[in-house]
Amino acid sequence: MKAAIFAENGGPEVIHVAELERPEPGPGQVRLDVRASSLNHLDLWVRRGLPVEIPMPHVGGSDMAGVVDAVGAGVDGVRPGTRVVVDPSLDWGWVEGLRRGPGLHEPEFRVMGEHTQGGFAEYAIVPADNLLALPDHVSFQEAAAAGLVGVTAWRAVVGRGQLRAGERVLVTGGSGGVSTMAIQIARHAGAEVWVITSGEDNGARVRELGAHHVIDRTAGDVKGQLRASLGGRGVDLVVDSVGEALWGTLVRALAPGGRLVLYGATTGPKVETDLRHVFWKQLSILGTTMGSPVEFRAAMEAVFRGDVAAPVHRVTDLDGVRGAHEELEAGDVFGKIVVVPPGS
Ligand SMILES: NC(=O)c1ccc[n+]([C@@H]2O[C@H](COP(=O)([O-])OP(=O)(O)OC[C@H]3O[C@@H](n4cnc5c(N)ncnc54)[C@H](OP(=O)(O)O)[C@@H]3O)[C@@H](O)[C@H]2O)c1
CATH class of the missing domain: 3.90.180.10 (Medium-chain alcohol dehydrogenases, catalytic domain)
Incomplete structure (x- = not known):
C-alpha cells in the first residue's frame, strides 16, 4: 500500500x-x-x-x-x-x-x-x-477533519471548561483546527465569544463561525484591544493553546472566579504568572488533552447533527x-x- x-x-x-x-x-x-x-x-x-x-x-x-x-x-x-x-x-x-x-x-x-x-x-x-x-449523510472528509480537533475542543469547552449559556469566553489561535471547533461549540452553548486571531480574513472567517468579538493580534497591542473590547468586565472562560505569547494577557483577561483551560503551547511552554491574579481572582487553571470515548461521541454527534463542522x-x-x-x-x-x- x-x-x-x-x-x-x-x-x-x-x-x-x-x-x-x-x-x-x-x-x-x-x-x-x-x-x-x-x-x-x-x-x-x-x-x-x-x-x-x-x-x-x-x-x-x-x-x-x-x-x-x-x-x-x-x-x-x-x-x-x-x-x-x-x-x-x-x-x-x-x-x-x-x-x-x-x-x-x-x-x-x-x-x-x-x-x-x-x-x-x-x-x-x-x-x-x-x-x-x-451516518450516510456525513462524508469521510467531514468526519476526518473533525475527529481530533472536535474531541479536544469539546472536552476543553464543555468537559473541563463547564461553559454555561450567557458566559463570556475567549478563544485564542482562532484560525486553528481546535479553535475553529471551540468557537462553534461555545457559540452553540449560548456564550458570548471573543476570539484572538491574525489578520482581517481570519477575523471575518471566525465571525462566520460564531465569534461576536475579534481581536487581531497582527494589529498589535492585544492587551489594549482586549481591554477596550471587554469594557471593564473579564471573561469567565479562556480556551488557550498559544501558551507563552499570550499567557500574561489571558490571566489578566479573566473575571473573578474565571477558568483558563489550556490544551497546547504552540508558541512555547515556559510562562511567567503573576500569582496574585490567581489567588485574588480565585482563578482555576485547568489542563486538558483530547477526550474520553464519551466526549468523542458527543463531539461527533454534534458534527452529525450539523451543529458544528471543521x-x-x-x-x-x-x-x-x-x-x-x-x-x-x-x-x-x-x-x-x-x-x-x-x-x-
Ligand atoms: N492537548 C491536546 O489534546 C491537543 C489537541 C490538539 C492540539 N493540541 C495543541 O494545540 C495547539 C493547536 O493545535 P491545532 O491543531 O489547532 O493547531 P493549528 O491548526 O496549527 O492552529 C494553531 C493556531 O495558533 C495560532 N498561532 C500560531 N502562532 C501564534 C503566535 N505566534 N501567537 C499567537 N497565536 C499563534 C494561529 O492562529 P491565529 O493565526 O488565528 O492566531 C494558528 O492557527 C498545538 O500546539 C497542538 O499541538 C493539543
Missing part, C-alpha cells in the same frame, strides 16, 4: 510517499480502508521529534475515516463494509486514573498516528473499540502531505487540511 512516511525526524523534507506492506489486523483490531485523514499540529511535533518512542518509518495522521476492510480475531459486531470514523485516543482509562493501581501504570494514554501508525496511508490498523459508525482549508493527496506540513507550519491554514489516499 502507499503511505506518506518519514524515517527520521526533521523538517517537512523528511516526508515522502513509499510502498509499505498492507498491515494485517490483530486480535481486537480492524483494518481500515482509509478514505480520508487530516493533518493536525500534532503531526508537526511528531515529525520534528518528541521525547516519545514512535514506530519508524512513521505514518502520521491521527484522524481517520473509512470503510472497515477486514476484522481480526475476537471482533464481534463490526462488519467489513461499514463506514466509520476513528476515535484517535488510546488507553483513555489511564487519564481517568482507572489504571493507576499498584503495578498497573501501563499502558499510558496514547494517540493514534503518534504512538501508532496513522492514516496517511491506504490502509490502517485500529482497535475495533475506537470505531464510531458514520472548516476544510483544502484537500490533498498523499504526495501533498509534505506541502501540507509546510503550510500548517507557516500558519497559513484556516481550519483543517484533509488528506485522501489514492482511489478515495
Whole structure:
C-alpha cells in the first residue's frame, strides 16, 4: 500500500510517499480502508521529534475515516463494509486514573498516528473499540477533519471548561483546527465569544463561525484591544493553546472566579504568572488533552447533527502531505487540511 512516511525526524523534507506492506489486523483490531485523514499540529511535533518512542518509518495522521476492510480475531459486531470514523485516543482509562493501581501504570494514554501508525496511508490498523459508525449523510472528509480537533475542543469547552449559556469566553489561535471547533461549540452553548486571531480574513472567517468579538493580534497591542473590547468586565472562560505569547494577557483577561483551560503551547511552554491574579481572582487553571470515548461521541454527534463542522482549508493527496506540513507550519491554514489516499 502507499503511505506518506518519514524515517527520521526533521523538517517537512523528511516526508515522502513509499510502498509499505498492507498491515494485517490483530486480535481486537480492524483494518481500515482509509478514505480520508487530516493533518493536525500534532503531526508537526511528531515529525520534528518528541521525547516519545514512535514506530519508524512513521505514518502520521491521527484522524481517520473509512470503510472497515477486514476484522481480526475476537471482533464481534463490526462488519467489513461499514463506514466509520476513528476515535484517535488510546488507553483513555489511564487519564481517568482507572489504571493507576499498584503495578498497573501501563499502558499510558496514547494517540493514534503518534504512538501508532496513522492514516496517511491506504490502509490502517485500529482497535475495533475506537470505531464510531458514520451516518450516510456525513462524508469521510467531514468526519476526518473533525475527529481530533472536535474531541479536544469539546472536552476543553464543555468537559473541563463547564461553559454555561450567557458566559463570556475567549478563544485564542482562532484560525486553528481546535479553535475553529471551540468557537462553534461555545457559540452553540449560548456564550458570548471573543476570539484572538491574525489578520482581517481570519477575523471575518471566525465571525462566520460564531465569534461576536475579534481581536487581531497582527494589529498589535492585544492587551489594549482586549481591554477596550471587554469594557471593564473579564471573561469567565479562556480556551488557550498559544501558551507563552499570550499567557500574561489571558490571566489578566479573566473575571473573578474565571477558568483558563489550556490544551497546547504552540508558541512555547515556559510562562511567567503573576500569582496574585490567581489567588485574588480565585482563578482555576485547568489542563486538558483530547477526550474520553464519551466526549468523542458527543463531539461527533454534534458534527452529525450539523451543529458544528471543521472548516476544510483544502484537500490533498498523499504526495501533498509534505506541502501540507509546510503550510500548517507557516500558519497559513484556516481550519483543517484533509488528506485522501489514492482511489478515495
Ligand atoms: N492537548 C491536546 O489534546 C491537543 C489537541 C490538539 C492540539 N493540541 C495543541 O494545540 C495547539 C493547536 O493545535 P491545532 O491543531 O489547532 O493547531 P493549528 O491548526 O496549527 O492552529 C494553531 C493556531 O495558533 C495560532 N498561532 C500560531 N502562532 C501564534 C503566535 N505566534 N501567537 C499567537 N497565536 C499563534 C494561529 O492562529 P491565529 O493565526 O488565528 O492566531 C494558528 O492557527 C498545538 O500546539 C497542538 O499541538 C493539543
